[in-house]
Amino acid sequence: MAIFLYIKKFFISVYSIFLGFRVTLKNMFKKSVTLDYPLVKQPMKERFRGMVDLIPPDCVICYQCIRVCPTAALELAHVTKEDKKKEITKFVFNAEFCCFCGLCEEICPTDAIYLNKMYEVVYFDHQDMLSIDLMKADKYKFLNEKNPSCKI
Ligand code: SF4
Ligand code: SF4
Structure with a gap:
């Protein structure tokens, strides 16, 4: 009697292995739904709010x-020159205060300020995220340096 039970269990095991393989084979040639992150990255959606x-x-x-x-995350200062032209002397972003509401982007009459598509924001010292100079072209370079996979 025990031998029949053993044979039955053996066939059930073999059947379950084939069942598993059937699922594997079925999906093996389908288009992958995952990405080889961080080598391949999902482009962010149009409405995604990254860094200011x-x-x-x-x-x-x-x-x-x-x-x-709403969080006073931006600081701006300027001077008016002799020819009445204004010049920015300070425009900084305190990312630690930002709630990424996007209101600054929405209200800007010239689309000068916007939220970029940067999402790999890795930092070790919260001071790094204070007083980010928005006038600098490479303002977020320090994030790339700390996290080489992070690119704007
Ligand atoms: S996204 Fe919102 S909280 Fe952040 S700087 Fe702009 S207005 Fe301020
Ligand atoms: S132009 Fe835009 S970025 Fe400049 S101060 Fe006005 S709202 Fe801010």
């Missing part, structure tokens, strides 16, 4: 982004 970024020449120094920001 600025196109300095497009800024007309209207201070609307400063006024609308």
Whole structure:
């Protein structure tokens, strides 16, 4: 009697192995739904809100982004030169305060300020995320250096 039970268990085991292989074979030639991250990255959606970024020449120094920001994450200062032209002396972003609401982007009349598609924001010292100089082209370079897979 025990021998029949043993044979039955043997066939059940073999059957379950083939069942597993059937699922594997069925999916083996299908298009992969996962990405080889971080070598391959999913492009972020249009409405994704990453880090706050600025196109300095497009800024007309209207201070609307400063006024609308609910967390006071932005700091702007300027001087008026003799020829009445305004010049930005300070435009910094305190990412630690930002709630990524996107209001600054929404209100900007010239689209100078925007939220980029950067999402690999890795940092070890929270001071790094304070006073990010928006006037600098390589403002987020330090993040790339700390996390080589991170690219804007
Ligand atoms: S996204 Fe919102 S919280 Fe962040 S800087 Fe812009 S307005 Fe301020
Ligand atoms: S709202 Fe736009 S144009 Fe006005 S200060 Fe901010 S970034 Fe500059």
